[in-house]
Structure formats: C-alpha cells, structure tokens
Amino acid sequence: MIDLRSKVLGDxxxxxxxxxxxxxxxxAAYWTVGSCAFLEHxxxxxxxxxxxxxxxxxRVMRHAQI
Numbered sequence: 001m002i003d004l005r006s007k008v009l010g011d012x013x014x015x016x017x018x019x020x021x022x023x024x025x026x027x028a029a030y031w032t033v034g035s036c037a038f039l040e041h042x043x044x045x046x047x048x049x050x051x052x053x054x055x056x057x058x059r060v061m062r063h064a065q066i
Contacts, residue, residue, distance in 0.1 A: 035045075044050045054061035 039045065039047070039050070042050050042053075044053065051061045
C-alpha cells in the first residue's frame with residue numbers, strides 16, 4: 001500500500017492539539033475578519049446575516065466560494 005500520509009503531510013509529526021488551541025486563542029486576541037465582495041454586494045456584515053435575511057424572506061440561500 002502506498003504511504004499517502006507522508007506525501008500529503010510530509011515527514012513531520014503533527015502538532016499537539018493543546019498547542020494548536022493555545023495558538024488559536026492567542027491569535028483570536030488580535031485577528032479580525034474583513035469584508036469581501038459578497039458581503040458588500042448584499043450589504044450585510046456576515047454570511048450569517050445574509051442567511052438569516054434569506055430565511056426571513058422565505059428565500060432558499062445559495063452561496064459558494066469559488
């Protein structure tokens with residue numbers, strides 16, 4: 001059987017989960033999420049707001065990142 005794991009992930013060991021969580025918490029203190037063309041086009045601040053508006057309007061929401 002071909003060892004696909006090493007081809008995809010390389011030979012490095014995966015980081016400890018608790019380290020990843022801590023790094024995420026540290027980055028969350030200063031990381032901000034910006035806008036995009038989709039949000040600006042529909043005049044909303046988030047995809048959640050767009051979906052919520054779609055539900056209230058009885059519209060099926062369709063959206064894909066390409």
